[in-house]
Amino acid sequence: MRQMEILGQQWNDLDWLRQTVRVERQLIRPDKTGVKFLGPKTRSGKRLIDLDDITIQILRSHYERQQSERLAAGEKWEEYGLIFTSSNGTPIHLRNLLRVFHKLLENAGLPRIRFHDLRHTAASLMLNHGVPAIVVSKRLGHARVSITEDTYGHLIPGMQVEAAKLISDLVTPVQLFPIVPEAPSEAQNATENER
Numbered sequence: 367m368r369q370m371e372i373l374g375q376q377w378n379d380l381d382w383l384r385q386t387v388r389v390e391r392q393l394i395r396p397d398k399t400g401v402k403f404l405g406p407k408t409r410s411g412k413r414l415i416d417l418d419d420i421t422i423q424i425l426r427s428h429y430e431r432q433q434s435e436r437l438a439a440g441e442k443w444e445e446y447g448l449i450f451t452s453s454n455g456t457p458i459h460l461r462n463l464l465r466v467f468h469k470l471l472e473n474a475g476l477p478r479i480r481f482h483d484l485r486h487t488a489a490s491l492m493l494n495h496g497v498p499a500i501v502v503s504k505r506l507g508h509a510r511v512s513i514t515e516d517t518y519g520h521l522i523p524g525m526q527v528e529a530a531k532l533i534s535d536l537v538t539p540v541q542l543f544p545i546v547p548e549a550p551s552e553a554q555n556a557t558e559n560e561r
Contacts, residue, residue: 367389367415367485367507368392368406368407368482368485368507369463369481369482370392370393370394370395370460371389371391371392371406371411372448372450373392373393373457373458373463374390374391374392374393374403374448374457374555375387375389375448375449375450376390376391376446376447376448376449377429377447377448377449379446379449380425380449382426383415385416385418385419385421385422386414386415386416386417387414387415387417388413388414388415389406389411389412389413389414389415389507390405390406390526391403391404391405392404392405392406392407393457395459395460397459399534400445401456401457406507407507408507408508408509409509410504410508410509411507412507413504413505413507413554415505424483425449428449430461434452435451435453436455437451439454439455440455442454443455444456463477464481468483484560485506485535486507489502489514489517489518490508490518492505493518498512499514499515499518502514502518507521508513
């Protein structure tokens with residue numbers, strides 16, 4: 367997801383049983399007029415994303431931590447139904463997200479990257495492991511698969527060798543016998559000799 371889509375996620379977007387999350391909105395940077403949400407960047411940005419078991423477990427733990435924060439905040443808690451909040455329930459400010467993200471990278475001994483690079487990494491990993499571009503495009507919320515191909519097309523040439531091997535493995539080799547040319551007819555021989 368895009369970072370503002372993540373920050374706009376609400377608990378009611380999550381289907382615990384089906385292990386999916388709906389992308390319905392993105393957070394617009396909070397300003398003096400309050401918190402605002404808009405639809406995703408494109409029409410195809412509204413999408414359903416399948417989640418894995420580990421992500422669901424992490425979200426369950428996060429939900430329990432958030433309930434503890436809600437109790438600790440008491441009347442200071444502002445309810446927006448958001449999955450990712452500040453300690454008093456308000457949307458996370460982008461500066462705070464980036465500050466914590468960069469600190470996590472530093473603590474892990476990783477180089478400093480943009481938050482958006484996580485999205486690129488996810489797309490690259492999927493494409494490098496054979497997930498079709500159309501599936502990657504749908505998960506990213508791209509309006510057209512050509513956007514995904516244009517953005518990540520540099521990964522596709524590296525898959526050419528894998529594609530060639532796969533085709534070789536799937537197609538049964540057939541021994542082709544050389545075609546024996548027919549003997550020329552007497553009329554053809556006469557024409558050849560006249561030349």
